[in-house]
Amino acid sequence: MLVASSPAKAILFGEHAVVYGKPAIAISLDRRMNLTVFPAAEPEVDGGKLSMRKHRYVKQAYGDLWNGLSLAFRTSSTIPSASGLGSSAALSCSAVAALLFLRGMFSEESTARRAFEVEYNVQGRASPTDTSCSAHGSAIMVSPREEEDLLWTISALGTVWNVHHIEPPELKLVVGYTKKPSITSIQVEKVRNYYNRSGFARETIDDIGSLVMDGLKALRSGDLVKLGELMDRNHSLLTILGVTSKELDKLRDAAGPLSFGTKLTGAGGGGSIIALTDRPEQVCDAIRKRGGVPFAVTTSRTGTSIEVRDQDMLDTLIIPGPGEKN
Numbered sequence: 408m409l410v411a412s413s414p415a416k417a418i419l420f421g422e423h424a425v426v427y428g429k430p431a432i433a434i435s436l437d438r439r440m441n442l443t444v445f446p447a448a449e450p451e452v453d454g455g456k457l458s459m460r461k462h463r464y465v466k467q468a469y470g471d472l473w474n475g476l477s478l479a480f481r482t483s484s485t486i487p488s489a490s491g492l493g494s495s496a497a498l499s500c501s502a503v504a505a506l507l508f509l510r511g512m513f514s515e516e517s518t519a520r521r522a523f524e525v526e527y528n529v530q531g532r533a534s535p536t537d538t539s540c541s542a543h544g545s546a547i548m549v550s551p552r553e554e555e556d557l558l559w560t561i562s563a564l565g566t567v568w569n570v571h572h573i574e575p576p577e578l579k580l581v582v583g584y585t586k587k588p589s590i591t592s593i594q595v596e597k598v599r600n601y602y603n604r605s606g607f608a609r610e611t612i613d614d615i616g617s618l619v620m621d622g623l624k625a626l627r628s629g630d631l632v633k634l635g636e637l638m639d640r641n642h643s644l645l646t647i648l649g650v651t652s653k654e655l656d657k658l659r660d661a662a663g664p665l666s667f668g669t670k671l672t673g674a675g676g677g678g679s680i681i682a683l684t685d686r687p688e689q690v691c692d693a694i695r696k697r698g699g700v701p702f703a704v705t706t707s708r709t710g711t712s713i714e715v716r717d718q719d720m721l722d723t724l725i726i727p728g729p730g731e732k733n
């Protein structure tokens with residue numbers, strides 16, 4: 408009846424530090440989470456009863472936004488799950504967007520806001536980087552200050568994130584997926600414990616924040632050598648925070664000699680690295696030889712989108728007029 412589709416993302420600079428209000432830069436990728444929605448006798452996802460244990464993000468979105476007739480959801484995705492590439496953000500954006508659409512309230516900004524709330528409630532501490540990037544597409548910078556091209560401002564528990572559009576850079580990036588899951592909530596909690604007890608951890612978070620602004624300059628001037636250097640440095644700072652792993656470092660070792668720079672992307676622990684390179688095929692081969700799953704990526708200009716497949720069926724479900732459940 409209705410398909411909501413949202414892109415994956417890669418964080419170029421600033422993961423973890425962004426949770427503490429520091430800046431970050433993320434780009435959306437040409438891999439997507441498609442969520443088909445249709446009426447059903449009872450709420451379900453991929454043929455199973457909708458449950459908090461199995462479908463945390465869809466269940467949270469459904470509880471927050473829907474009180475109409477029962478809906479079924481079918482997922483189809485080219486984003487590996489728990490890979491540091493924002494699969495849960497893309498799922499949250501798609502679920503939220505579909506439900507907002509059925510309420511006559513869909514927009515890019517409302518999707519970004521409500522999907523952030525979904526992630527925040529499911530994961531505990533989170534920043535709006537992944538959800539805003541997936542909702543908007545292209546590339547974004549999140550920062551504590553308002554700059555040019557502000558899209559929206561989101562805050563939680565006193566932390567303010569200003570989300571800005573940035574022109575998607577023409578970069579050749581290769582993702583190397585370790586096949587080891589990256590569990591965002593565990594890595595975020597690990598960093599939080601370290602942050603709370605160590606001044607060195609807090610300085611490291613500050614250092615990541617400063618590096619992101621240098622990254623923005625390098626990105627705007629197309630300085631690949633500088634970008635690569637900053638990616639390597641960002642990775643070293645993430646190593647201090649304890650979120651790399653031997654699987655991630657093995658793939659970095661493979662891609663590093665063929666790249667301008669490499670780093671883990673997303674929460675870490677497992678998940679993926681990204682490599683900035685002008686030799687994508689060779690980097691893919693090197694990653695494959697070390698047991699990783701490589702794929703070359705480009706930026707997606709399209710954020711969350713909605714496609715209506717059956718207008719008649721949709722008409723039976725739409726809740727007329729604006730008015731949020733919450």
Ligand code: PMV
Nearest residue numbers: 423491493533534591673674
């Ligand atoms: O691994 P992912 O795709 O869930 O990205 C997490 C990014 C963090 O900065 C670690 C957390 C956040 O909410 O920003």
